[in-house]
Amino acid sequence: MSSQSVVFKPEISKPLLQEVMDRSGQNVLACYQCRRCAAGCPVGDETGVTPDRLIRMILLGEKNEAFNNLLVWKCVACYTCGTRCPNNIQTARINEILKQMSKEAHIEPLNPKVAAFHNAFLTSASHFGRVNELEFMSLYEIQNTRSELKRGGGWRAIVDKIKDRAKLGISMMKKKRLHFKLDKIKGLSEIKRLYAKAREKSVDR
Ligand code: SF4
Ligand code: SF4
Structure with missing residues (x-):
């Protein structure tokens, strides 16, 4: 002990x-x-x-x-x-x-994929008041690719991964689980105000 x-x-x-x-x-x-x-x-x-x-x-x-x-x-x-x-x-x-x-504090996240998911979710919700799956997935994949490159990941492995993801995206679209339509919520201006307030607070710190 x-x-x-x-x-x-x-x-x-x-x-x-x-x-x-x-x-x-x-x-x-x-x-x-x-x-x-x-x-x-x-x-x-x-x-x-x-x-x-x-x-x-x-x-x-x-x-x-x-x-x-x-x-x-x-x-x-x-x-x-x-x-x-x-x-x-x-x-x-x-x-x-x-x-x-x-x-x-610019600390490298312990789990970069979760951090990318978190960022993509919040960014997409700030644009539409709700998550748009197509935008969310694109942002998530871009950020993942960037952090893999930063960590020295090989191009070939990254391209293979993107191909796999694209296949998954297409199959989700076929099953109507991924939508191109960019739906916005009614109270979008309120959501934008909330985001702006949160940003102000984090700059003040
Ligand atoms: S957070 Fe709540 S449940 Fe958990 S140890 Fe503390 S008092 Fe107990
Ligand atoms: S919210 Fe759920 S997953 Fe998160 S710390 Fe609490 S019990 Fe665990």
């Missing part, structure tokens, strides 16, 4: 804790580590980090660990942890904020 002791340094932990609480709207300080959230998290086994541990990292000001763990990138936002939490702490919202914070 590890005998490593935990050192609590408020001057280190407070800035991270405060920012996460302000931006996620979650009272992280209320967590008393009962681990009810951990018992129900469907990705906890795979990520190695459960919601209670993530909250502990934030409380201790462990920024690198909080940004670079698979739970942040693989959380499926099922809200099971928050439903079970006696203190109503919604870790899914904390995970969203940690993704955003690591992006703002």
Whole structure:
């Protein structure tokens, strides 16, 4: 068993804790580590980090660990942890904020595909108020290709992957699962205002 002791340094932990609480709207300080959230998290086994541990990292000001763990990138936002939490702490919202914070800090995402998915989703939703599958898939593939090139991926493998994806796209279109029509929602101006406000807030930080 590890005998490593935990050192609590408020001057280190407070800035991270405060920012996460302000931006996620979650009272992280209320967590008393009962681990009810951990018992129900469907990705906890795979990520190695459960919601209670993530909250502990934030409380201790462990920024690198909080940004670079698979739970942040693989959380499926099922809200099971928050439903079970006696203190109503919604870790899914904390995970969203940690993704955003690591992006703002220009930290290379631990899972580039999830980061590309996240960016493509948000960009497409900002254009139409809802995700347009064709635009979303194109943005996702472009960003994936860019990050693979950045990581030194070979052209041949990348072209093969694009061909596979194109085949998948065509077969989805044939089954009417991919649409060319660009539907917009009625309240698009409100969505655009929300995005603009969120952008302003993130520039202010
Ligand atoms: S269920 Fe809530 S209080 Fe319990 S460990 Fe998880 S976040 Fe903390
Ligand atoms: S919302 Fe995320 S962290 Fe919470 S239980 Fe679901 S997958 Fe796990």
